[in-house]
Amino acid sequence: MDMMSGDGSVPAPTHPASEFLAYEAECRSALKPLLTRLLDTAESAGWNRRTVASTLMFLAAQQVSAAETSARG
Numbered sequence: 001m002d003m004m005s006g007d008g009s010v011p012a013p014t015h016p017a018s019e020f021l022a023y024e025a026e027c028r029s030a031l032k033p034l035l036t037r038l039l040d041t042a043e044s045a046g047w048n049r050r051t052v053a054s055t056l057m058f059l060a061a062q063q064v065s066a067a068e069t070s071a072r073g
Helices: 020-044 050-073
Strands: none
Touching: 020 050
């Protein structure tokens, strides 16, 4: 399976969401190279890698929360 075409795109899942373990593992594999590249880029720009990772977790949680809020309202 080709995880990335090199252009930063994310491949579509091949497992249905109902197959949670396989689906989640596939998602991790698809996103890991993008995350690694983002962390490397931020670190090269002078940011502390741990701070960048923490900020990404915060922003991801914020996105999920915003999506849940808009779905309810």
